[in-house]
Amino acid sequence: MPYGMKSKIPPSVVKRLTKYMAHVQQRQNEGVEWVSSVELAETLGLTSSTVRQDLSHVDFFGVSRRGYEAEGLRRVLAGVLGADKAWRMVVVGAGHLGQALVLHDEFSRRGMKIYGIFDKDPKKVGMKVGKLVVRSMDGLPAFVGQNEVDIGIVAVPAEAAHRVADLLIASGIRGLLNLSLTHIVAPRHVPVVDSRIIASLLQLTHAIQQHVPASGGKR
Amino acid sequence: MPYGMKSKIPPSVVKRLTKYMAHVQQRQNEGVEWVSSVELAETLGLTSSTVRQDLSHVDFFGVSRRGYEAEGLRRVLAGVLGADKAWRMVVVGAGHLGQALVLHDEFSRRGMKIYGIFDKDPKKVGMKVGKLVVRSMDGLPAFVGQNEVDIGIVAVPAEAAHRVADLLIASGIRGLLNLSLTHIVAPRHVPVVDSRIIASLLQLTHAIQQHVPASGGKR
DNA sequence: TAGATTGTTAATCGATTAACAATC
DNA sequence: TAGATTGTTAATCGATTAACAATC
Numbered sequence: 001m002p003y004g005m006k007s008k009i010p011p012s013v014v015k016r017l018t019k020y021m022a023h024v025q026q027r028q029n030e031g032v033e034w035v036s037s038v039e040l041a042e043t044l045g046l047t048s049s050t051v052r053q054d055l056s057h058v059d060f061f062g063v064s065r066r067g068y069e070a071e072g073l074r075r076v077l078a079g080v081l082g083a084d085k086a087w088r089m090v091v092v093g094a095g096h097l098g099q100a101l102v103l104h105d106e107f108s109r110r111g112m113k114i115y116g117i118f119d120k121d122p123k124k125v126g127m128k129v130g131k132l133v134v135r136s137m138d139g140l141p142a143f144v145g146q147n148e149v150d151i152g153i154v155a156v157p158a159e160a161a162h163r164v165a166d167l168l169i170a171s172g173i174r175g176l177l178n179l180s181l182t183h184i185v186a187p188r189h190v191p192v193v194d195s196r197i198i199a200s201l202l203q204l205t206h207a208i209q210q211h212v213p214a215s216g217g218k219r
Numbered sequence: 220m221p222y223g224m225k226s227k228i229p230p231s232v233v234k235r236l237t238k239y240m241a242h243v244q245q246r247q248n249e250g251v252e253w254v255s256s257v258e259l260a261e262t263l264g265l266t267s268s269t270v271r272q273d274l275s276h277v278d279f280f281g282v283s284r285r286g287y288e289a290e291g292l293r294r295v296l297a298g299v300l301g302a303d304k305a306w307r308m309v310v311v312g313a314g315h316l317g318q319a320l321v322l323h324d325e326f327s328r329r330g331m332k333i334y335g336i337f338d339k340d341p342k343k344v345g346m347k348v349g350k351l352v353v354r355s356m357d358g359l360p361a362f363v364g365q366n367e368v369d370i371g372i373v374a375v376p377a378e379a380a381h382r383v384a385d386l387l388i389a390s391g392i393r394g395l396l397n398l399s400l401t402h403i404v405a406p407r408h409v410p411v412v413d414s415r416i417i418a419s420l421l422q423l424t425h426a427i428q429q430h431v432p433a434s435g436g437k438r
Numbered sequence: 439t440a441g442a443t444t445g446t447t448a449a450t451c452g453a454t455t456a457a458c459a460a461t462c
Numbered sequence: 463t464a465g466a467t468t469g470t471t472a473a474t475c476g477a478t479t480a481a482c483a484a485t486c
Contacts (some may be wrong), residue, residue, distance in 0.1 A: 003343055009425075009427065010310065010476080011422070012433055012477065012478095012479075013477090014425050014426075015418070015422060017425075018415075018417075018421045018422065019418070020419040021421075022377070022401070022402075022418075023398045026241040026377065026401070033252075035446090036442090036443070037444075038442095039444075041478090042344045043402060043404075044402050045402070045404065046443095046478095046486070047479060047480090048443090049479050049480065049481090050477090050478060050479075052443090052444065052445065052446085052479090053445090053446085053478075053479085054446065055445090056446075060463080061444085061445080062443075062445080063444075063485090063486070064442075064444050064445095064485045065441075065442045065443050065444080065485080065486055066442090066443075066444090067442095067444080068444095071374040076309075078365075080425060081421040081422075081424060081425045082421065082424030082427065083421055083424070083427055085424065085428075086464045093459080095323075096318075096319040096322040097251050097319050097321065097323060099315075100315040100316050100318065101321035104314075104315050104316060105317040106417060106461050108412075110417065110432060112229065112420060113425075116328070119324070121281075127468080128321055132324070136227060150424075150427065151420070151423060151424075151427075158241070174427045174430070175423045175424070175426060175427040176423075177416070177419060177423055178234070179416075181241045182241070182245070183238060183241075183242070183262060183263050185262075185264065189430050189443085191423060191426035191427060192423075193419045193420075193422045193423040193426070194360045194419070195414060195416050195419035196416075197320075197398075197414050198237075198325060198326075198329065198394075199234070199238070199241075200396060200412045200413070200414035201331060201370070201396060201412075202237045202240075202251060202302055203230070203233055203234060203299065203300075203307075203455055204396055204410060204411075204412040205301030205302070205304065205306055205369075205370075205394070205396045206233050206236075206299065206300045206301050207301060207394060207410035207412070207444070208301065208369065208393045208394040209301045209304075210435075211393070211408050212411070216483075219284075229452080229453075231452090231453065231454095232453090255466090255467070255468090256467075256468075257466095257467080265454095265481070266455060266456090267456070267467090267468095268455050268456065268457090269453090269454060269455075270468085270469085271467090272453090272455085272469090273468065274452075274468095274469090275469065275470075280467055280468085281467075281469080282461090282462070282466080282467085282468075283460080283462045283466075283467050283468050283469095284461080284462055284465075284466045285462080285466090285467075285468090286466095286467070286468080287468095295454045373473080382452075429472050
């Protein structure tokens, strides 16, 4: 188990750890060297109690009256989250979203590299996307094996999502990022994380509706 | 308050309601007319108890020995989530991701329409993205007001995110979808939902690491 | 030193699950 | 009818918050 990680961290805590890491990085860019649980809490809309409780899952200790040393905390959080590793990824689905992911430079800046993009549509196969060429699905299993690809990003329409996920799993992928609306069932050793923009938008429209005054008027 | 909604539904439940709706739609496409709490639970990796408990937040009743009538359930869930309304959106940030959202046809299929895309980079302003032309940030507040835009999608780099969010809020936007890593603080009447692909990837890499055997070997 | 901030325990709060009477 | 499935109550489980001694 990587350094800095203590047994199992609850998913709710892991989500917040990503926010802590982002905030610490941002503060470091501003030249700040220490952060406190109160500062983190206020910025992220939490209680300082939650922040301290969360950080107790991680092998790093703050200092009374000073807080947490930023660089040390960032490094430990990066270790726990795996942000210090060079993960290898493939994107399946060369639609607008899949292409955008390949062209997005945030990944490479963070050490995550997309090694291949695949599509079943013969019209898309061979097309250039940044430095990559869209490959046919036939070659996916061999590609994943030979390049020791860790992560598969599922960026295909809902109907095709589970078929694609099954193929990636059979190819020996270690984890899936699911961008499709379909729920993906995978074996226990292959974690799946959903990042579904349509679902997020529905959460948002639900929340907006709740704020509509009872009168039903506009705004 | 829209029909079918009972007072306040916890966020954890709302998230699952989006999944239930997606599953019911998929089953309807297959010609199925009834779904049960057991079927929903098994497909989505939940207990049937959770499904029934969740659906009790919604103004729709199942039938003993048959389950839930698919079309009725879909319609009520759509009402609760706001999926039956024509939401008006703008995208701020005409990078790869922002452009992909405009070109993505899933939104229009779901009645969500992107009315404008904005960028502060003069080199991007004027560029065509699908049927839209990238606009300068100057025009954002007037555009939001005149077009009665409901939702702002924040698709800019972390540094710019909060400035953009503040501008959208000042323009009278009703809700924000945040795709940037920055945490956005908004007034209570402006809900913010995060959909951050980098954060999701970090949750995934954390989960993958946990599955590494203690020996530290590959796979 | 005085007092701000930590780490941790215990209490509270909320979410999930189990159980089962009601029902079609 | 018999029995499968609902809606709901109560029990369990987990996550958040409050409180405070320890400490730098």
